[in-house]
Amino acid sequence: MTALAAVATYLPDRRVPIEELADGLDLTPMQVRLFRRFHMLSDVCRDPDATPLDLLLAAVSNLDALRGQEHRVRYVLYARTFPVVVPYPLNPLHALCRLLGLDQAVAFTVTHHACATGLLAIDVAGRLLASDPDPDAYALVLAGEKAFTRDAQLVPETSIFGEGASACLIQHSGPRDRLLSYAANQRGEFDDELSDDTAKFQEEYHSSLADAILAAVDRAGLDLADLALILPHNVNLVAWQRLCRRIGYPVARVLLDNVPLTAHVFCADAFVNYTTAHARGLLHPGDRYLVAAAGAGRGATFSAMVFEH
Structure with missing residues (x-):
């Protein structure tokens, strides 16, 4: 049975009041009030100097359970809202694997469910581990993107995107989660x-x-x-x-x-x-x-x- 072995996240220290985003998002004063008073959105996490790779590395650096266990990671899945988040030929997922010594892992991106792809990635990771011959194998599920375009910053009349990242270590079975x-x-x-x-x-x-x-x-x-x-x-x-x-x-x-x-x-x-x-x-x-x-x-x-x- 699929289990979460460990979860870590990274959120930038810088939080931007939504009023400061109004001009860039073409929000009227009434729309800003609607977001704040009705939807209860106040601040947005942003790290303007960080790349997608920086965000992912920051999350993984908080995943203490991974240290010394890199050799057990068989799969690395990057759950993304958007199909494309960096220009070719950049690839933050493969760069992360090289930096962390995860070159032996099968690494790929999952995007098909937009913001629900994080759950899809857990399901896919669990299926892969269930068929893997190594019962001690891990899968590493990553998430985190930049609010790099207007579509990546705003859900009209609904929400505003912030920046951050997560890293989740998955195992085929475990005592909790x-x-x-x-x-x-x-x-x-x-x-x-x-x-x-x-x-x-x-x-x-x-x-x-x-x-x-x-x-x-x-x-x-x-x-x-x-x-x-x-x-x-x-x-x-x-x-x-x-x-x-x-x-x-x-x-x-x-x-x-x-x-x-x-x-x-x-x-x-x-x-x-x-x-x-x-x-x-x-x-x-x-x-x-x-x-x-x-x-x-x-x-x-x-x-x-x-x-x-």
């Missing part, structure tokens, strides 16, 4: 919906994510009440308030504290929230918790995973 279920609700009709049919996407958003969450809980053989915590994607607070009302889950048990501080950190949200939950002692042995994510681009994907801590 075992994956119980995974569900992905893919909506191919929302191809390029952010520019063509925003209203329809917003209308379907909550029901589609709710379906994924309920499917994952059901596949784990649980009820919503059995979940100690939900680790969300950090899109905005009001979206989660509405979703919790829809599914009948207490919003107080959704870890939303990072939303005003980091905004939406691409595929790294789940791991950022995991490290916060772990640091605060919010998860206890045997607790079941759910990780949720939504991604939009070439179609829309709504995903959820249930773990046992």
Whole structure:
């Protein structure tokens, strides 16, 4: 059974108030107030001098469990929101493997689920490890991108992207953070919906994510009440308030504290929230918790995973 062996993240110290981003994003004063007062977005993490490779290396440097175990890493997966994040011939993933002595690993990028690709990467890593002949093999799942274009900085009327990165060490089986279920609700009709049919996407958003969450809980053989915590994607607070009302889950048990501080950190949200939950002692042995994510681009994907801590 797939398990998380260790999780580490990196968030830049520099946090930019959303008001300072208004001119570059062509936001009106009313739109800025909407983000701050309605969506509860306050600051955005940014590291203007860091490259994508710098962000990933910073996250891996915090992954203490990897030190001395590099030889056990069989696969390195880079979960990305965008298919292309650097100009050719740069390749931050392969550069990272060379720098960290992971040349023996099979390294590749996963992008197909946009901001929900982090969960897809965990699922793919688990499948690869399940078929690997070495029971002690690891997979390393990375996430982290630059807010390098307007599309990579803003989800219209919904959220603002911040910068950061995460590194997650995956094993085939382990004593904690075992994956119980995974569900992905893919909506191919929302191809390029952010520019063509925003209203329809917003209308379907909550029901589609709710379906994924309920499917994952059901596949784990649980009820919503059995979940100690939900680790969300950090899109905005009001979206989660509405979703919790829809599914009948207490919003107080959704870890939303990072939303005003980091905004939406691409595929790294789940791991950022995991490290916060772990640091605060919010998860206890045997607790079941759910990780949720939504991604939009070439179609829309709504995903959820249930773990046992």
